[in-house]
Amino acid sequence: MLFLAVFGSLLPFKSWKFVYEDDLGVVPFSPGHILGTDNNGYDLLSSLIAGTRMSVFIAVTAVSLGGLIGSALGITAAFVRGKVDIVMSTLFNVGLAVPNLVLALALVSVLATNVDINQSVPTWRRVMVLIISLTIVLIPILGRIARGATLSWSGRDFVTAARSMGMRDRQIIMKHIVPNVLPALIAVAFLAIGVVIIAEASLSILGVGIPDGASWGGMIARGRNDLEYSPHVLYVPVIVLAITVISTNHLGDVIRSSLDSRESKV
Amino acid sequence: MNSLLSIKDLNVSFDTPRGMLEAVRNVDIEIAAGMSVGIVGESGSGKTVLSRAAMGLLQGSNVHRTGTVVFDGHELTAMTRPDVRSHFGTGMAMIFQDPMTALNPVRRIGAQISESLIFRLGMSKKDALKRSFELLQLVRIPDAKSVLRKFPYQLSGGMRQRVMIAIAISCNPKLLFADEPTTALDVTVQAQILQLLRELREDLGMAMILVTHDLGVVAGNTDYVAVMYAGQVVEFAPTTKLFADMRMPYTEALLESIPKIDHPVGKRLLAIAGRLPDPTDRGSGCSFAPRCKYFQNKCLEESPTLKTDPDGHLYRCFFPIGEAL
Amino acid sequence: MAGSGIAHMRNSTDVVLTVRDLVVEFRLSKDRVVKAVSGLSFDVIKGEVLAIVGESGCGKTTLGRAILQLPPPNSGEVIFEGTDLTQLPKDNLRSARTAIQMIFQDPISSLDPRMTVKQLIDEPLEIWQRGDEQERSVRINELLNNVGLDSELVLDRHAYEFSGGQCQRISIARALALDPRMLICDEPVSALDVSIQAQIINLLQDMHDRYGLSIIFISHDLAVVKAISNRVMVMYLGKICEVAPPEILYAKPAHHYTRALLNSVPIPDPTRQTRTELLQGEPPSPMNPPTGCRFRTRCAAASVLCTQQEPQLREVSPGQFVACHHPII
Secondary structure, three states: OOOHHHHHOOOOOOOOOOOHHOOOOOOOEEEOOOEEEEOOEEEHHHHHHHHHHHHHHHHHHHHHHHHHHHHHHHHHHHHHHHHHHHHHHHHHHHHHHOOOHHHHHHHHHHHOOOOOOOOOOOOHHHHHHHHHHHEEEEEEHHHHEEEHHHHHHOOOOOOHHHHOOOHHHHHHHHHHHHHHHHHHHHHHHHHHHHHHHHHHHHHHOOOOHHHHHHOHHHHHHHHHOOOOOOOOHOOOOHHHHHHHHHHHHHHEEEEEEEEHHOOOOO | EEEEEEEEEEEEEEEEEEEEEEEEEEEEEEOOOOEEEEEEEEOOHHHHHHHHHHEEEEEEEEEEEEEHHHEEOOOOHHHHHHHHHHOOOOEEEEEOOOOHHHHOOOOHHHHHHHHHHHHHHOOOHHHHHHHHHHOOOOOOOHHHHHHHOHHHHHHOHHHHHHHHHHHHOOOOEEEEEOOOOOOOOHHHHHHHHHHHHHHHHHHHOOOEEEEEHHHHHHHHHHOEEEEEEEEEEEEEEEEEHHHHHOHHHHHHHHHHHHOOOOOOOOOOOOOOOOOOOOOOOOOOOOHHHHHHOOOOHHHHOOOOOEEEEOOOOEOOOOOOOOOOO | EEOOOOOOOOOOEEEEEEEEEEEOOOOOOOOEEEEEEEEEEEEOOOEEEEEEEOOOOOOOHHHHHHOOOOOOOEEEEEEEEEEEEEHOOOOHHHHHHEEEEEEOOOOOOOOOOOOEEHHHHHHHHHHHHHHHHHHHHHHHHHHHHOOOHHHHHHOOOOOOOHHEEEEEEHHHHHHHHHOEEEEEEEEEOOOOOOHHHHHHHHHHHHHHHOOOEEEEEOOOHHHHHHHOEEEEEEOOOOOOEEEEOHHHHHOOOOOHHHHHHHHHOOOOOOOOOOOOOOOOOOOOOOOOOOOOOOOHHHOOOOHEEEEEEEEEEEEEEEEEEOOOOOOOO
């Protein structure tokens, strides 16, 4: 999947924008179109590939940003404790209480939609707003994980030992806390990628995702209408979506257990 | 001897990522009714696995077990788990090192004790609660009435251990397994609990297997002692005889190395050099040889078998202490 | 039991650590305060091994950490080599701390699982820039050899690959890296196997002899303490009961709690099982300690005076100080 996302635009597949008028609604494995086309003539495979790029880009960016900010906040809060921790935890809890799709919807409609609905908004603006809203949702989630992990690691004797050696707090966080908290964060981050991809798809189905259907959600949205006549238009992106999410989860698990197994005794 | 518990040639190994872990090797133990046996060993000696195996509590696809365990005439090793469980409570009972994990944190004490009585002895709820109250008094918990209504987290370590003992003796078991019951407790509380166990045993006529790493604990609380090292029983004798007339160099070295209350101040301890053996790599020869101050070449090449003295003292050594070389 | 009784303090120039009226309390909620250490004082002479003995809840571990200001005590003074650590600003405290190092109970959790042994021991050296990489490397090997580990075999391995005893050796090597003058050992052998304990105790003794360290040895195990200490301080519920050299304390304890402790220790000799009167009941909660003498609720010799007045430490025989209204004579 990743491979496709990165190199998609370089591959010699048929342009996804081009409308193949002669081959409307053709089923998969037809000559010339491996996965078929949808009713508007867009080649599904190419659409998929382009969609991959978009979906993955959004997901990875949102998770990375959310992860960096969230864990920075969470780790600091847990390490410093006291008032900072109380304030941060409250913020996290409030953030978690806000339903993410609603938030994304609100943000997109406010920031990335023109008053005149006939005019469409530049794609990149939509993308940015989407990423921002997803990041905002992710910050408390990842922040809480980071905070919890930090709390448990800071209680360990080796942190006290580091303090007694005269290490500065900042050094302790960078050298001792972060490397130990990372495995848990990475595992959750991979899970989050899967979830974000789905979230983005849901937003597209709702109509606030990427316009022009240049993402899986968009494809699914369009496919909904064609369900009766050409179900493959819907099935293809859905199956691909499912496989991607499963594989990112699996990847996350694998990475986490390999990082952890270094640590486990006997 | 009319055995209550008879373990013959028990071997237990586990499949682990690091190889086959031989936890228990060729263990034979016989316990008669009313007898109390201490099993002494350090980590890796196999004492915990042995007690779990003897209770029929070992499970899992990575467990390999050979040998037999016969309790009160029933061969546990040949039974299915539900059948083995039917012996718990009335036949044998167990108390563990950490009462916090053995007690259910979300149920009140009274309910937990009664549960066993209702399930095993078929008592009514009312009778069971009354009996629970009596049991708490038997284990000397002050203010038993209010304790019945408390949750485990509201009690101290010593109190929780008493509750666990109450549950264990509630159905009058014939045999009590005590797996490091006082290791996590303060020394004054430990003394109280050990005294309690002694008195209960006398009153109820229970046999007891006391698993511990502390030679001091076995000295005052057992009739017989089995010393384990590297998965094998290396010495077995009546307690008084074991301390008076040690045969195994390991036992001697262990006794010499532990700090004692009557040790002269300023005198250096006699530590045993080396480390405990790796259970995944047993090797040939006597497991203690690398650390033994009497060792000879034969010890590295051949594995000693368990020998019996005419007076019933068992030991596993080619050159036991006291024997002219 | 003594509050701040200071009869046992020594006024000599050899005193390297003086703790005065130390109070450490933890506030759990508005009315629940754990009074872990309640105004005690003691001192340590250069090169002395002071053992602090008591059961769980007596405050000995909190005391050990409070000396290092981790966390800082609520009140009181901790004067180490002339400087009051409680008054030091953050940066000065950081450098002052290097003279006092700590060894912990759990050997494995006191070492960062992600670091190799080399990194673990290099850490303190690097923080304080004790030499360039080459020099530090030499020092690391030296430290490891001193604690009985073969540096070639252990340098690149991680903590979880070692046994408890070896991890404790690594901790000791790390603690000695900065040439401390004092070691605080918090139950250093309690988590180790019986046959290994003696090795580590002997190692600590050797390090003490070689480097002239002053040691505070915290333990609940009276037998272990006897083997290594010059002076023993018995604590109960945040206060001191008795202070005496081990020869006297173990032979003729003056405090009822000390005697009860000694009677409770299991003796590995079946012919010498003394079934004396055992201490009944449980220690009261440190949130609500008894008035007057804190031990009175479990003491057979308690009188009305014991409920009213907190006993102060006083000398009952040369070198032996006890805080009790009715000490055992």
